[in-house]
Amino acid sequence: MLNTKQNLHTYTDVTLPKFKTWSIEGNRRGDMISCLSGSLWVTQEDDLKDYVIEAGKNFWVTKPGTVVIQALANSQFKYSLNELQDHVESVKQPFKHQPRLTNPR
Numbered sequence: 001m002l003n004t005k006q007n008l009h010t011y012t013d014v015t016l017p018k019f020k021t022w023s024i025e026g027n028r029r030g031d032m033i034s035c036l037s038g039s040l041w042v043t044q045e046d047d048l049k050d051y052v053i054e055a056g057k058n059f060w061v062t063k064p065g066t067v068v069i070q071a072l073a074n075s076q077f078k079y080s081l082n083e084l085q086d087h088v089e090s091v092k093q094p095f096k097h098q099p100r101l102t103n104p105r
Helices: none
Strands: 010-016 021-025 032-037 039-044 051-054 058-060 067-071 075-081
Touching: 010 021, 010 067, 032 039, 032 051, 039 075, 051 058
Parallel strands: none
Antiparallel strands: 010 075, 021 067, 032 058, 032 075, 039 051, 039 067
């Protein structure tokens, strides 16, 4: 787990085997995840959505709090700290729709 609150542009290259996780704590808004290969599942604290990032795609952290990344396949990604200050989404984040389960009666 990486934990930093410094206002530096720092790039971390990460290789994750399938199903392994990586996380970072703190107010990470503006950080960017760039999937270089494989496929990643991303979740942010206080975000009801989960995101799947494929190779060649980026994800901008929009919520404060812990970010967890899990490899859906052997994957590599770049995590950029403080890449975008005060990021405002101009395009929608990648989103994997999960059907809601209903309570059987």
